[in-house]
Amino acid sequence: MQPAWNPQKFRSQSSPFSSPDRGQHMQLIIRNASITGVYGTRDIAIDGGHITAIEPHIDGQADREIDAAGNCVSTGFVDSHMHLDKALVLDRYDYAQRETLAAHRITAMTESDKMKRNFTVEDVRQRSVRLARMCVAHGTTTLRSHVDIDTVVGVVDMEGVLAAKEECRGLVDIQISPYAIRGFEGQPQSEPLLRQAVEMGADLIGGVPEADDAPVAHVDRIFALANEYGLDIDFHTDQVSAARPFALPYIAEKTIAEGMQGRVMASHCRALGYVSPEEHKHVIELCARAGVNICVTPFECLHERMALPRQAGVNVSYMSDNIQDAWRAHGNGDMMLLAVFASRLTPFNSNQELDELLDMGTIGAAKSLGFADEVGVAVGKRADLMVLDAASAHEAVLYQARRQWVIKAGRIVAADGKLLEGV
Ligand SMILES: [Zn+2]
CATH class of the missing domain: 3.20.20.140 (Metal-dependent hydrolases)
Structure with a gap:
C-alpha cells in the first residue's frame, strides 16, 4: 500500500536567498542582538521566514523592528x-x-x-x-x-x-x-x-x-x-x-x-x-x-x-x-x-x-x-528564534530568563511569556 507519509514533507522547503540589498524592505529586523560565539552586537535581518543578513548594522526598513538591546538571540x-x-x-x-x-x-x-x-x-x-x-x-x-x-x-x-x-x-x-x-x-x-x-x-x-x-x-x-x-x-x-x-x-x-x-x-x-x-x-x-x-x-x-x-x-x-x-x-x-x-x-x-x-x-x-x-542564528537559516532576557545563553539558563520575543518563520508570535493577540 502506498503510504500517505512523505519523508520530505516535514522538512521545510529551503528557498534560495542571498543577503538583501541595503535599503530593501524586510519582514523583520532584530537590532543589537548578542549571538553566542560572536563578539559585539549584531543586527539580524529576516525575510521570507529566513535570516537574510547578520551585520553590525543593517540599513533599510522592515514590517517590524525590535531592539534586543544587547540581549541574546537564540534558536527557538x-x-x-x-x-x-x-x-x-x-x-x-x-x-x-x-x-x-x-x-x-x-x-x-x-x-x-x-x-x-x-x-x-x-x-x-x-x-x-x-x-x-x-x-x-x-x-x-x-x-x-x-x-x-x-x-x-x-x-x-x-x-x-x-x-x-x-x-x-x-x-x-x-x-x-x-x-x-x-x-x-x-x-x-x-x-x-x-x-x-x-x-x-x-x-x-x-x-x-x-x-x-x-x-x-x-x-x-x-x-x-x-x-x-x-x-x-x-x-x-x-x-x-x-x-x-x-x-x-x-x-x-x-x-x-x-x-x-x-x-x-x-x-x-x-x-x-x-x-x-x-x-x-x-x-x-x-x-x-x-x-x-x-x-x-x-x-x-x-x-x-x-x-x-x-x-x-x-x-x-x-x-x-x-x-x-x-x-x-x-x-x-x-x-x-x-x-x-x-x-x-x-x-x-x-x-x-x-x-x-x-x-x-x-x-x-x-x-x-x-x-x-535548517536552524541556527546564521544567514540562510530558518528564523525560528527567541530573544532571551539575558546577555548570553549561559546567563539565560542561570537566571531562567524570560523569553522577550518568540519568532516563528520570521513572525513575532509571543512576547514576555504570552502569545500575541491574533496569533
Ligand atoms: Zn513519553
Whole structure:
C-alpha cells in the first residue's frame, strides 16, 4: 500500500536567498542582538521566514523592528518528546483522586485508560492545541508528540493531534510519532492500528520495547515497519529499571545493521542510571557509533543519562514528556525550566557548559528530529528564534530568563511569556 507519509514533507522547503540589498524592505529586523560565539552586537535581518543578513548594522526598513538591546538571540526551543494527546486532563480529577494518583507505571496506565475512554477527536484536538500554544509562549518553535495507539482509543488520538498540527501550522511545527503503547504480544489489533495511524500522516514511527516480554521482537517489528514506510524511529525505552532486558544495546546494534545511523531516537533510557559502569560505557559507545539520539526527562539519573552520553559523543536532548496527565502532574511546556533543572543535576556548570545545555534543547534537539541544518542564528537559516532576557545563553539558563520575543518563520508570535493577540 502506498503510504500517505512523505519523508520530505516535514522538512521545510529551503528557498534560495542571498543577503538583501541595503535599503530593501524586510519582514523583520532584530537590532543589537548578542549571538553566542560572536563578539559585539549584531543586527539580524529576516525575510521570507529566513535570516537574510547578520551585520553590525543593517540599513533599510522592515514590517517590524525590535531592539534586543544587547540581549541574546537564540534558536527557538525544540521539545523532542511530548504527549499532546493525553495532556492537560488533571482538572478532570477531584483533589482527593489526584492525591491517590501514583507515578507507578501500571497505575498510570489504568488511570490513563479511564481518561482515554472518554476522549473524542475534538477533545484531543483542543487540548493538543492548548498545550502547543503554551509551548510557543515559552519559546518552543518545533515539537515532537508521541500518540497512543491501542484498542482503548484506536486512532482517535492520532486524528485529534493531526488536526492540531494543521491548526498550529505557522505557529509551531509538530512531528507526530504514533506508537502501540501496549506492545504487540496478545494485541492483534496493534499492528493494523499502527499502520492505519502511519498512513493517516505520521512523520515517524514509535516503539516501546518494554511493553512486550520479548523486547527484541518488538524492536525488529518496528524497524521492519520503518523500512517499509521509509520512516525514522523513536523508541520509548528502558523506562523501568530491571523490569525487562536492557533494550538500548540491541536498538543501537540494529540501527547500525539497518544503516539507519542518525535516524533513531531512544527516549527516557532510565536504565542507563542502573546498569553497571562497564555496561554503561559499552552501550554509550555503541550509541555514539550508531548515531542513536538520546532524549531524557531532566528529573533523575542525569549524570548517567545526560552528561556521560554527551561526553561520549552521543547527541542528547531533554524533553517535557507528559504534562498534567495521569503519568505526570508537572509541567507547562517551558523548556527553560527543564534546562535549569538539568543544570542543577549535572556537571554542566561552566559558562561554556551552560551554553551547551541551551544548545541541547535547541540545535541538539533539532538534530534528533532531523532538521539541524535548517536552524541556527546564521544567514540562510530558518528564523525560528527567541530573544532571551539575558546577555548570553549561559546567563539565560542561570537566571531562567524570560523569553522577550518568540519568532516563528520570521513572525513575532509571543512576547514576555504570552502569545500575541491574533496569533
Ligand atoms: Zn513519553
